[in-house]
Amino acid sequence: NAGVTQTPKFQVLKTGQSMTLQCAQDMNHEYMSWYRQDPGMGLRLIHYSVGAGITDQGEVPNGYNVSRSTTEDFPLRLLSAAPSQTSVYFCASRPRTNPYRTEAFFGQGTRLTVV
Amino acid sequence: DAKTTQPPSMDCAEGRAANLPCNHSTISGNEYVYWYRQIHSQGPQYIIHGLKNNETNEMASLIITEDRKSSTLILPHATLRDTAVYYCIAAFAGGTSYGKLTFGQGTILTVHP
Numbered sequence A: 001n002a003g004v005t006q007t008p009k010f011q012v013l014k015t016g017q018s019m020t021l022q023c024a025q026d027m028n029h030e031y032m033s034w035y036r037q038d039p040g041m042g043l044r045l046i047h048y049s050v051g052a053g054i055t056d057q058g059e060v061p062n063g064y065n066v067s068r069s070t071t072e073d074f075p076l077r078l079l080s081a082a083p084s085q086t087s088v089y090f091c092a093s094r095p096r097t098n099p100y101r102t103e104a105f106f107g108q109g110t111r112l113t114v115v
Numbered sequence B: 001d002a003k004t005t006q007p008p009s010m011d012c013a014e015g016r017a018a019n020l021p022c023n024h025s026t027i028s029g030n031e032y033v034y035w036y037r038q039i040h041s042q043g044p045q046y047i048i049h050g051l052k053n054n055e056t057n058e059m060a061s062l063i064i065t066e067d068r069k070s071s072t073l074i075l076p077h078a079t080l081r082d083t084a085v086y087y088c089i090a091a092f093a094g095g096t097s098y099g100k101l102t103f104g105q106g107t108i109l110t111v112h113p
Helices: none
Strands: A004-007 A010-013 A019-025 A031-037 A043-051 A054-057 A064-066 A076-078 A087-094 A110-114 B009-013 B018-023 B031-038 B045-050 B061-064 B070-075 B084-092 B107-112
Touching: A004 A087, A010 A019, A019 A031, A019 A087, A043 A064, B009 B018, B018 B031, B018 B084, B018 B107, B031 B061, B045 B061, B045 B070, B070 B084
Parallel strands: A010 A110, B009 B107
Antiparallel strands: A004 A019, A019 A076, A031 A043, A031 A087, A043 A054, A064 A076, A087 A110, B018 B070, B031 B045, B031 B084, B061 B070, B084 B107
């Protein structure tokens, strides 16, 4: 009964370092997405995927890369971390079928600090 | 996706009904209204959604006006654990936009003892 699992929960990076935030879901959902949430703000969409091998940009994609090689995993890569990327990152998944059950499931977040 | 407007904050006494309004005057015919909440910076949690009919589940009720330009989320008997940020979102449930949710600032609901 894992749902959406994000790792790590906390991370501190130095400016210029790269890293990958992991997201895995065990519900066989086709749709997955990454959001960031800055203090006092709502969530903003970074990248999303409608299935394995298919990704697209959201509202704030600069500085991030994604790939979707399997249905289960949707990693988010920070190419060269900047202090402006200090944020809480949420991964979400959602089933494609059945429009009457279109809720999204969110992970518990990764709190990233770039110094 | 249609833009939604919510009051920034609301208060409610424990045990009373909390009625959270949302304006979505530019909503299109195939956009659903979704409600999520976020407690203590945890991941958002789905509450309820609807298209044009009123909906009820174990958590809440959703009342959508006949012209679909506004809606109200009702928590019938608010508890302290309902203190959270509540987000109202208008979004398509299909096509290539499916899976994308546009979050605004939401309404901070504070439930008082």
